Structures are given as structure tokens and as C-alpha cells.
Amino acid sequence: MxxxxxxxxxxxxxxxxxxxxxxxYTQDNVMALVNRHARPAVFLALRLIEFEGRxxxxxxxxxxxxxxxxxxxxxxxxxxxxxxxxxxxVARTRDRxxxxxxxxxxxxxxxxxxxxxxxxxxxxxTAQRIGLRLPDNxxxxxxxxxxxxxxxx
Amino acid sequence: xxNYTINDIEQQPRFVVAIAPLRYDAERLSIERCVDxxxxxxxxxxxxxxxxxxREGIVSGERNRYIMHETEVQGIIKHxxxxxxxxxxxxxxxxxxxxxxxxxxxEKMRENADGSNYRHWDFDKLNGFVSFIGVIYSISEAFTFAxxxxxxxxxxxxxxxxxxxRGVKNWALGSTNFGVSLDEAYIARADALEHQVIAPLDxxxxxxxxxxxxxxxxxxxxxxxxxxxxxxxxxWQRQIFK
Numbered sequence: 001m002x003x004x005x006x007x008x009x010x011x012x013x014x015x016x017x018x019x020x021x022x023x024x025y026t027q028d029n030v031m032a033l034v035n036r037h038a039r040p041a042v043f044l045a046l047r048l049i050e051f052e053g054r055x056x057x058x059x060x061x062x063x064x065x066x067x068x069x070x071x072x073x074x075x076x077x078x079x080x081x082x083x084x085x086x087x088x089x090v091a092r093t094r095d096r097x098x099x100x101x102x103x104x105x106x107x108x109x110x111x112x113x114x115x116x117x118x119x120x121x122x123x124x125x126t127a128q129r130i131g132l133r134l135p136d137n138x139x140x141x142x143x144x145x146x147x148x149x150x151x152x153x
Numbered sequence: 154x155x156n157y158t159i160n161d162i163e164q165q166p167r168f169v170v171a172i173a174p175l176r177y178d179a180e181r182l183s184i185e186r187c188v189d190x191x192x193x194x195x196x197x198x199x200x201x202x203x204x205x206x207x208r209e210g211i212v213s214g215e216r217n218r219y220i221m222h223e224t225e226v227q228g229i230i231k232h233x234x235x236x237x238x239x240x241x242x243x244x245x246x247x248x249x250x251x252x253x254x255x256x257x258x259x260e261k262m263r264e265n266a267d268g269s270n271y272r273h274w275d276f277d278k279l280n281g282f283v284s285f286i287g288v289i290y291s292i293s294e295a296f297t298f299a300x301x302x303x304x305x306x307x308x309x310x311x312x313x314x315x316x317x318x319r320g321v322k323n324w325a326l327g328s329t330n331f332g333v334s335l336d337e338a339y340i341a342r343a344d345a346l347e348h349q350v351i352a353p354l355d356x357x358x359x360x361x362x363x364x365x366x367x368x369x370x371x372x373x374x375x376x377x378x379x380x381x382x383x384x385x386x387x388x389w390q391r392q393i394f395k
Contacts, residue, residue, distance in 0.1 A: 139313070141177040145218070146245045149237055151169045151319055 001099070002049070004056035016054025025057045037084065039072030040065075066118055068111050159225045162233050162249045166283060166320045170295045172302055173243035175310035175351070180240055182306065184213055187220045187238045194301035196294045198393040203294035204236045204246055230255060242306040246295070250318075252284050252329070262327030265334050282327030283318065285335065289369050289389045292316050296365035297394070300358050312357055316368050317347035326376050339376040346375040362390050 003025065004017035017025070027046045035041040043062040048055060071088040084090065089102045089111065102108055136144065146152050157165065182190070188211055195202040206222045214221050219239040226232045233249040252258045262282035295316055303312050318341070326339040348371040352364055366386045373381045 138175060138177040141179075142173045142241065142243055142313070145179075145239055145241060145243060146171060146237070148215075149245045149247070150163055151167075151247060151317075152171065152245070 001059045002056050037071055037073045037075050038069050042069050067115055157254050159223050159233050166250045166253050168248045168291050169317045169319055170246040171315045172299045173313045174308040181242045182240045190305045191238050194298055194305050196297045203298055261329050265328050265331055279325055280323045283324050285326040292369050293365040293390050296361040300361035303354050312352045314352055315349040319345045339378040341376050346372050348372055
């Protein structure tokens with residue numbers, strides 16, 4: 001995400017961030033604000049960017065580690081209405097460059113699949129660390145096959 | 154000329170190739186099919202085929218799991234090579250670099266390096282020279298063979314391809330051609346230089362020489378040659394792949 005870029009009539013407005021606002025965008029402030037609502041916590045990295053004499057704040061959002069990030073505390077807007085409700089998941093949309101609440105069934109299925117793969121990888125890593133031997137995968141079978149030929153470890 | 158035998162390959166600078174699908178099926182091919190596939194996929198672009206085989210020299214390996222072939226020929230150059238084609242569709246290949254046993258070729262590359270712009274060679278620390286043009290040719294042949302192999306078997310997944318130069322620690326890239334010299338000393342600091350790629354079948358079949366150029370670039374970079382020109386690699390490829 002880049003803070004300091006607006007959009008008017010479909011055109012990007014590279015106005016930059018106001019100097020008064022810039023000081024509020026610190027790593028600690030943003031992480032504290034976001035993680036007040038995110039379960040589990042999101043990992044973020046902030047970078048100040050200069051472009052054509054204007055300043056912007058880039059926020060790099062890391063992919064989730066084990067489970068998808070879910071809204072744990074609703075985020076009201078200034079009018080008191082909930083922008084995000086408890087249980088919402090937000091993600092990048094497919095049709096335009098934006099982030100929004102996930103309502104696409106296919107995207108939800110994809111997120112669940114990614115989470116399952118990450119968890120499976122974690123289980124495999126743990127199993128190998130404690131000495132459990134897993135069934136050989138195809139790559140290992142090919143490696144075993146050519147081992148006697150030499151030069152392949 | 155050093156008198157190496159087939160069993161010396163593993164101790165000398167060598168070119169090693171492995172090509173396999175991603176899904177293992179130990180009985181994907183019959184032994185007869187393995188023989189046919191290798192002979193029909195061979196690449197003949199410079200008076201020698203990759204891989205080399207004659208039907209009489211092909212034997213079946215342990216428990217009929219593969220066929221294998223060994224070549225030990227003394228012609229103008231010494232050629233030592235062995236390969237296996239497994240019934241799983243996996244192919245493995247090893248060849249001693251032809252320039253290794255030939256003292257006159259080594260001397261020619263040394264003179265060429267000595268006469269180049271680069272004056273700071275420490276020849277005492279070098280074990281010898283690997284022809285950079287030979288690397289381009291061998292890898293290009295290997296990827297062309299791979300593009301044929303994946304269609305002949307056929308593979309039903311991407312191809313896992315590894316090409317490597319082994320036993321090359323303290324060997325430098327060189328040239329036997331006095332009109333073609335390298336500007337700097339590119340010396341392998343590791344014993345094994347390897348490029349491994351999972352190649353989608355459509356990309357491999359459509360552009361095997363492009364995939365080969367990626368591998369050549371990677372191996373040259375592991376010699377310390379960080380910016381070999383794609384145009385230069387393509388020009389040498391076109392010398393034999395007309």
C-alpha cells in the first residue's frame with residue numbers, strides 16, 4: 001500500500017503525504033493500530049518514498065504466516081459505522097488494484113488452501129525435526145534411482 | 154595425451170546431466186522403448202552425437218530398471234562418456250570434458266590466455282582450462298536432447314533438468330581459438346557448478362536453445378563471468394544449430 005496517492009475520476013493523483021501527517025506514520029504506530037483489529041497479528045514494514053519531490057509512505061504487508069488474518073475487533077469509521085466487522089477477511093481484489101472484504105467464494109477457497117498448505121509444511125518440518133521419516137516423494141524417488149550413477153549426492 | 158579410462162571420469166572435470174519428469178513411475182517405459190527413445194532423440198550437430206550409443210553397446214542395468222551405455226574412444230580426442238536411461242523416464246549422463254586429457258589443447262588455451270588483455274594470471278594455481286565454447290555446445294546439445302526426450306517418453310509434467318560441471322575447482326574458462334579470447338580470468342572456486350530448472354514442457358519444446366542459454370549464463374556466472382552476452386551465446390549456438 002502507498003499512502004499519499006489519491007484517485008479522481010479514475011486518474012491517480014500523486015499528491016504525496018502532508019508533512020504534518022508524515023510523523024504519525026511510524027512502524028510502531030501503524031503496527032499498533034492495525035494489530036488492534038487483526039487476529040493474528042499482521043507483519044508490516046514501512047518505508048518512506050520520495051518521488052518527483054513528493055513524499056509517500058509505502059507499507060509492505062507480509063503474507064500471512066499460518067492462518068489468514070481475520071478482523072477480531074470491528075473498525076468503525078468516523079460516523080460510527082463498521083468498515084470491517086468481526087470475522088471479515090480482506091485481500092487484494094482480482095478485478096482492480098484494491099483491497100476489500102473477501103466475498104468471492106473462489107477467493108475464500110484459495111485462501112483456505114494456502115493456509116492448509118502452510119500448515120502442512122509446518123507439520124512436515126516439525127516431523128522431520130523430531131526425526132520422523134516421511135514417505136518418499138517423487139523427487140526423492142528419482143534421486144534414489146540415480147544415486148548409484150554417482151555425482152548426484 | 155593422458156591415458157584416462159572410463160573409470161577415471163568421476164575424478165576428472167566432467168559434464169553431468171540429469172533429466173526427469175516430476176511424477177515417478179518406475180515402469181513408465183519398457184526396456185525396448187528406452188532403447189528406441191535414446192536412439193531417436195540423439196542430437197547430432199558436430200560430428201558426434203549426444204548421447205553417443207550404438208545398439209551393441211547398450212546393456213540392461215540392475216533388475217532391468219534401466220539401460221546403460223559406456224563409451225571409451227581414442228580418436229583425435231579422447232572421449233569418455235556413460236549414460237543411463239531409466240524406465241521411469243529419467244535420463245542421466247556424464248562425460249569427461251574432451252579438453253582435459255589433451256596437453257596440446259590445454260597449452261593452446263594457456264597461450265591464448267597469456268596473450269589476452271588480462272595479464273594477471275597465476276598459472277601455478279590453475280588446474281587447467283575448460284573451453285567456454287565447449288560449454289555452450291554441450292549444454293545446448295543437452296537441452297535439445299531434453300526437448301526431444303520429453304516428447305518421446307512422453308513426460309506428463311514439467312521436466313526437472315540439471316546440468317553441471319564437476320571437478321572444476323581452480324579450472325578457468327578458456328578458448329582454443331586465438332581469435333576468441335576472454336578479457337578476464339574466470340576461475341571456478343567450487344568443485345561443482347550446477348544449474349537446475351523445472352522447465353514447463355511447452356517452453357522447453359518451443360525454445361530449447363533459450364533454456365540452454367539460461368543454463369550457460371548461470372554456469373558462466375558461477376565461474377565469475379557475471380555478464381556473458383546472450384547475443385554471444387546465441388551466435389555460438391548458431392555455429393552448430395544451423
